[in-house]
Amino acid sequence: MSETVSEAPTAAILVIGDEVLSGRTRDKNIGYIAETLTASGIDLKEARIVPDVEDEIIAALDALRARYTYVFTTGGIGPTHDDITADAVAKAFGVPIDIDPRALAVMRERYHEEDLNAARLRMARIPEGADLIDNPVSKAPGFRIGNVIVMAGVPMIMHRMLDNVLPTLGAGTPVLAREIPVEIKEGDLAPALGQIQAKFPDVAIGSYPQYAEGVFSTRVVVRSRDEEKLKAAAEAVEALVANWPAKDGAAASETGKGFKP
Amino acid sequence: MSETVSEAPTAAILVIGDEVLSGRTRDKNIGYIAETLTASGIDLKEARIVPDVEDEIIAALDALRARYTYVFTTGGIGPTHDDITADAVAKAFGVPIDIDPRALAVMRERYHEEDLNAARLRMARIPEGADLIDNPVSKAPGFRIGNVIVMAGVPMIMHRMLDNVLPTLGAGTPVLAREIPVEIKEGDLAPALGQIQAKFPDVAIGSYPQYAEGVFSTRVVVRSRDEEKLKAAAEAVEALVANWPAKDGAAASETGKGFKP
Numbered sequence: 366m367s368e369t370v371s372e373a374p375t376a377a378i379l380v381i382g383d384e385v386l387s388g389r390t391r392d393k394n395i396g397y398i399a400e401t402l403t404a405s406g407i408d409l410k411e412a413r414i415v416p417d418v419e420d421e422i423i424a425a426l427d428a429l430r431a432r433y434t435y436v437f438t439t440g441g442i443g444p445t446h447d448d449i450t451a452d453a454v455a456k457a458f459g460v461p462i463d464i465d466p467r468a469l470a471v472m473r474e475r476y477h478e479e480d481l482n483a484a485r486l487r488m489a490r491i492p493e494g495a496d497l498i499d500n501p502v503s504k505a506p507g508f509r510i511g512n513v514i515v516m517a518g519v520p521m522i523m524h525r526m527l528d529n530v531l532p533t534l535g536a537g538t539p540v541l542a543r544e545i546p547v548e549i550k551e552g553d554l555a556p557a558l559g560q561i562q563a564k565f566p567d568v569a570i571g572s573y574p575q576y577a578e579g580v581f582s583t584r585v586v587v588r589s590r591d592e593e594k595l596k597a598a599a600e601a602v603e604a605l606v607a608n609w610p611a612k613d614g615a616a617a618s619e620t621g622k623g624f625k626p
Numbered sequence: 627m628s629e630t631v632s633e634a635p636t637a638a639i640l641v642i643g644d645e646v647l648s649g650r651t652r653d654k655n656i657g658y659i660a661e662t663l664t665a666s667g668i669d670l671k672e673a674r675i676v677p678d679v680e681d682e683i684i685a686a687l688d689a690l691r692a693r694y695t696y697v698f699t700t701g702g703i704g705p706t707h708d709d710i711t712a713d714a715v716a717k718a719f720g721v722p723i724d725i726d727p728r729a730l731a732v733m734r735e736r737y738h739e740e741d742l743n744a745a746r747l748r749m750a751r752i753p754e755g756a757d758l759i760d761n762p763v764s765k766a767p768g769f770r771i772g773n774v775i776v777m778a779g780v781p782m783i784m785h786r787m788l789d790n791v792l793p794t795l796g797a798g799t800p801v802l803a804r805e806i807p808v809e810i811k812e813g814d815l816a817p818a819l820g821q822i823q824a825k826f827p828d829v830a831i832g833s834y835p836q837y838a839e840g841v842f843s844t845r846v847v848v849r850s851r852d853e854e855k856l857k858a859a860a861e862a863v864e865a866l867v868a869n870w871p872a873k874d875g876a877a878a879s880e881t882g883k884g885f886k887p
Contacts, residue, residue: 384832386670388661389803389847395675400649409647411682412675414656417832421672444813445833446820484816503842519837542650552705552737555745559707571645571678572706576780581764586650 373537374434378412381440381450393520394439406537422453440518444484455492465491468506475504498526538590543599545585547606561601568598634798635695639673642702642711654781655700667798683714701779705745716753726752729767736765759787799851804860806846822862829859
């Protein structure tokens with residue numbers, strides 16, 4: 366797909382957790398954050414999943430935060446021995462980390478003093494200079510330092526943290542999208558679609574094959590920040606589909622015979 | 627989580643596709659591949675998602691293939707203008723790419739000659755020196771070159787390609803896992819769990835908070851390639867849970883009062 370020209374803020378996601386890499390937990394955070402950022406006009410450019418290993422977290426953080434406007438992390442801010450994200454972020458930024466009085470205060474709203482054991486107090490460790498991100502579900506906060514936004518891995522908590530941090534970020538012009546489901550096989554459609562893409566360089570035209578119950582079809586997705594250009598390109602795709610099979614030689618395959626038996 | 631000591635083969639996954647980064651398509655491939663590799667004794671160490679941009683694909687490929695035993699890619703091998711994975715892989719390896727007679731032959735099993743348009747013929751473009759990976763679903767093959775395994779993005783097709791390629795790889799000793807669901811909040815459990823982890827350095831003990839219907843619980847997962855050590859560590863966790871609240875001072879939090887109202 367060609368790049369949509371823009372100066373929108375960019376972002377990367379860094380998912381931290383052995384359990385995702387072992388396949389035991391299926392990540393649901395990347396898709397959710399991706400959709401939310403797109404709706405906010407922030408271009409997600411990359412996502413990475415790394416294990417609970419400090420050097421790996423720091424290396425990925427440094428690569429991503431140098432390159433993108435924002436880095437969103439999920440996971441590794443709980444109370445156990447393998448929750449090392451906050452410490453890794455502090456090391457990456459070269460700042461001290463300790464129990465933060467603001468974080469401790471919000472945790473005291475939830476926990477009895479005798480339940481604030483050493484493990485739970487880990488969740489109040491925040492790198493110096495960070496802003497807290499409110500966690501209305503279970504109190505232990507996320508935080509933002511520089512362009513890095515550190516969130517919980519539990520989806521329900523992460524969703525609320527993302528809601529809370531998004532309004533504080535510089536958002537861009539949302540990318541508009543129109544999806545055109547097409548009952549034509551991607552390979553038949555491709556040549557003509559490539560020609561339409563060439564005509565509309567400021568519009569990103571993607572096509573995604575679908576396979577269900579033995580039948581191949583295609584979702585065509587047209588994306589742009591410019592409503593007029595989006596409309597023109599979408600109409601060109603719709604006209605192509607309405608007049609299928611193509612008569613102008615754009616599609617070499619007009620037999621409609623489908624696949625060999 | 628501490629690293630399980632082993633000389634198992636390692637792997638990375640590289641998911642290629644704007645549609646995943648825009649949130650329009652939710653990736654289901656990473657979780658599936660992760661689980662399958664783990665069952666085969668291959669340690670998944672990292673996953674990345676990159677857009678349909680040649681330089682980005684090449685940079686990620688080069689970083690990952692230099693570091694891990696295998697790199698599994700998904701996506702970008704279809705017939706359309708944004709399917710550029712095969713060309714990017716050829717560039718990364720510095721080899722020519724052209725229509726491969728073996729790939730063309732299998733595609734002719736499926737397509738009528740007049741349906742083999744320029745777009746579909748893109749799917750027969752294979753980097754020189756690559757081995758094909760059979761695609762029994764829709765014929766257009768995946769391929770393996772060096773330590774890079776290139777698969778389709780459509781899950782049903784990718785699953786079959788992975789099935790076909792796995793027996794050709796050097797597998798390791800599978801990691802054994804035991805999952806212990808615990809109706810104790812992670813923060814209560816954490817101190818004692820950390821002590822058990824310290825006692826069993828060759829076993830990886832992870833704990834994952836669950837939140838459902840207003841109740842927090844914890845999944846404890848014990849993983850090792852050594853069955854005896856796994857058993858001993860799992861029994862230690864089970865004993866901890868059976869005798870909860872802990873009497874040895876390991877858990878500072880024994881009130882059972884739960885959260886503040």
